[in-house]
Amino acid sequence: MSIDIKAPTFPESVADGTVATWHKQPGEACSADELIVDIETDKVVLEVVAPADGVIKEIVKGEGDTVLSEEVIAVFEAGAAASAPAAAAPAAEAAAAPAAEATTDADKVGPAARKLIEENGLDASQIPGTGKNGGITKEDVQNFLKNKPAAAPAAAPAAAAPALNVPVGERTEKRVPMTRLRATIAKRLVEAQQNAAMLTTYNEVNMKPVMELRKQYKDLFEKVHGGTRLGFMSFFVKAATEALKRFPAVNASIDGNDMVYHGYQDIGVAVSTDRGLMVPVLRDTDSMSLAEVEATIADFGKRGREGKLGMDDMQGGTFTITNGGVFGSLMSTPILNPPQTAILGMHKIQERPMAVNGQVEILPMMYLALSYDHRMIDGKEAVQFLVTIKDLLEDPARMLLDV
Template identity: 55%
Template sequence: MATDVVVPTLGESITEATLGQWLKQPGDPVKADEPIASLETDKVAVEVNAPIAGTLGEQLVAEGDNVEVGALIARIEAGDAAAPKPDAGKAGKAETAVNPAGPGETPALKEDAAAPKAKDDAQALSPAVRRAVIETGVDPASLKGSGKDGRLTKDDVLAAAKGGTPAPAKPAPPAEKAAPATGERHEERVRMTRLRQTIASRLKEAQNTAALLTTFNDVDMTAVMDARGRYKDLFEKKHGIRLGFMGFFVKAVALAARDVPSVNAFIEGDEIVYHDYLDVSVAVSAPNGLVVPVIRNADAMSFAEIEKTIADFGKRAKDGTLKIDEMKGGTFTISNGGVFGSLLSTPIINPPQSAVLGMHRIEERPVVVDGQIVIRPMMYLALSYDHRLVDGREAVTFLVRVKEAIEDPTRLLIDL
């Protein structure tokens, strides 16, 4: 008896997804709750799990097709998920028929039979792992997965690319194949993922709707770097997480937003919605694009809670396991382009939010302090905001409050 596999509920307001990849092929044995397909939504990749153990039957949807919640995409034949063992007598006849090797000859049947399985294993990759394989050129068939049920993870691929697990040498091309002509040019067309389409649409929406403006300032990171250097070992020993810079900036934003509440507000129709809480969207790089998981009630969290939450978001973004609900909402965004080497940028707000703070790389520069030219670790800060709601004076005030809190972290403790 066959059991239907349908598209699961994907979250509030999400009614459609794109079938990104089949993780199992027709005839493959599957276990109950084992992922058999990957769906791409507007925000994250979601795996479809097998409702029962059995054998995957007909696939009713092709990769790249759009599917609605509740749509039938495949069927699973009930039964033992383990592959049936062939009868010894039948196996011998099959070998004779497929590979009639004589005495002393080496049969190639085992190699022929193993080829489809290796192909299937290579196909059963999550979107994050598949992208890592493409970027590094590592052969996934040569790796042993450390994930659930022996599946490959992105860390497995990256470790192999760094020399942890050497990939087998590729066979040399046939001698008769002519080398490509010098100067030959190629083009490749790749369909945009649903996530990338959504990112493009929302960014363009922000430009078309909001009156965007950016104001800049720079901040001396000496005090924060000294505090971090002094306490990072004790902090990690006590809390089990490294002390980073994001905790300081989240705390500084929470402090500044109390003085300038408009940067933490929305425009809805002809009304302004103010929030007495701060939900910070943290821009995180994922294999398929930028995602913004939300730190809920960040204004009430400790440094350790903030750092643990951010570290968890970063790891799961790379693995493609962030949940849709974790990226909903958010009243303010922080984007750290400095981790990629950015010196200066004008970030775009994340609608319906009204402001985004851009952090950049720390660079030693000569500055004047008390009439003396000294070298200090400096960072440029950029605040992009919706000028319909946030006035220039308020934007500058907010950025100055953040600067003051970073340059004198004691303010974060005594609420100044």
């Protein structure tokens, strides 16, 4: 029975999508609910799975093609067996063992994985497979590439000989089209700089009180909350939430000539993924506990790396926090996430000599940056907002006492 495979139903804010990767090719066997194609939109990558056991009969939309909501992208044959070349493998094995072995190895490599292997000039036999029946998946190739540099020194002498034949001064280039998601991110960042009166104010916070509190309770916290680890982000989310309640303009947005004040705090947390920067949103952070914040952020990070963040995860948001410190950034100027009017940048914790009561102490310090839209927020409010976050973090008890 033939079944039309259609693109997902896109939200009203998404006009169309692009076929990113076909994980199955015509004639390849598919199991029910097995991933067969990724559709990339301006915001997220959507996964389309096989409707039943069978094979893909025909691909209507190839990789890179634009598709509309619910447009037919392939024809699926339910209940059909794999194509003749795959079915002929056992017969070939009986006739000639070496040839059969080569066919089996090739069948173990999925289309997306094969594409990565060819682009990087890898040997499939060296890549351990974690897929079904030892098959090599796209993630296996990516993991192999991440670990490859460690083995590079040993292979360098053997690889050096062919390089002698390369003309002096020859340099290679690789042109890769920008993904739809990254192009959209770039467009929004440029628009934010062009359309907003963006200004940044800086301050620094002594992280010693939070670090001592975390050190004292992190084991108990993890035990009580089912393995959820106590990090620094939850303290910043809760401090930002309290500061947003005190300074509503920082929690507002601009819609044309209107200023929209939000009576709730939905804080977006920037997550770096292979596909680009994504900002999933924590909803109603005022009612969330530290454990709920940490667990939700951990889930966002995991699903972001797997490409499984959905539209609902990233829509809305009244304020954003980005943490460049995890990559070693000492100071930066974050760019606004429209239509929000402010974004908080966290940075690396670094020990520095500080004057405390006339004495020099070595303290773990972090620079904070608040970029804001001056059309909506006055400098006084921005500075006081950032100072409020600093005060709450340097004396965490104030968040509990609401003082």
